[in-house]
Amino acid sequence: MHIDFSDINECEDNTHHKDCHTCVNAEGSYTCECRDGYDLDPITKQRCIDIDECYGTKGTHYHRDCHKCINTIGSYTCECDEYYKLDPNEPKCIDVNECDGERGVDFNEDCHHCQNTSPGYTCRCNAGYDEDNTHNEGKCIGE
Numbered sequence: 533m534h535i536d537f538s539d540i541n542e543c544e545d546n547t548h549h550k551d552c553h554t555c556v557n558a559e560g561s562y563t564c565e566c567r568d569g570y571d572l573d574p575i576t577k578q579r580c581i582d583i584d585e586c587y588g589t590k591g592t593h594y595h596r597d598c599h600k601c602i603n604t605i606g607s608y609t610c611e612c613d614e615y616y617k618l619d620p621n622e623p624k625c626i627d628v629n630e631c632d633g634e635r636g637v638d639f640n641e642d643c644h645h646c647q648n649t650s651p652g653y654t655c656r657c658n659a660g661y662d663e664d665n666t667h668n669e670g671k672c673i674g675e
Contacts, residue, residue, distance in 0.1 A: 551579035569606035582606060597624040615651035615668060627651065630669075642671040 542548045542562040543555035552564035566572055566580035573579045585594045585608040586601035594601045598610035612618055612625035619626045630639045630653045631646035639646045643655035652668025661672040 549576075549579040551581070553580050567606065595622065595624040597626070599625045613651070640669055640671040642673070644672050646670075 539557070539559055540547075541557045543557045548555040548562050549564070552562070553567050553570065554565040556563050556565055561578075563577045564572055564580055569583055569585075570580040571583050573581050582603075582605055583593075584603045586603045588594065590596055590598065590601070594608050595610070598608075599613045599616065600611040602609050602611060607623070609623050610618055610625055615628055615630070616625040617628050618624075627648070627650040629648045631648045633639060635641060635643065635646070639653055640655070643653070644658045644661065645656040647654050647656060647670075649668075653670060654665040655663055655670035655672055657663045657672035660675060662675055664671050664673050
């Protein structure tokens, strides 16, 4: 009687775990290679699990300019403080330039000459007005 002990390739017959990104056949089993944002399950070594970047260190595991880190599957995103917005190219917060906007909408109607700061903006005022830049939103007030 002859017993065949040939290896079954779990990667070819799709019997590997569905959370395995790239199946790698091994003698008598298989392991996985995982995409960025995932780690190999240290127990089974047969599935990829999400890395919670937000559980890590700011500046190491997620961008240092991310105000509040929000974990997503395979990555993360950021929630930004007032006067900031999410960068369109990477998960970090960038300053909003209120002065590029419309007077009375993006910056105070009483601001004569808007100057962007981080955060907010300050105002330079015409002669006869005082600058009130005590908050993140400046304005000009009559003397």
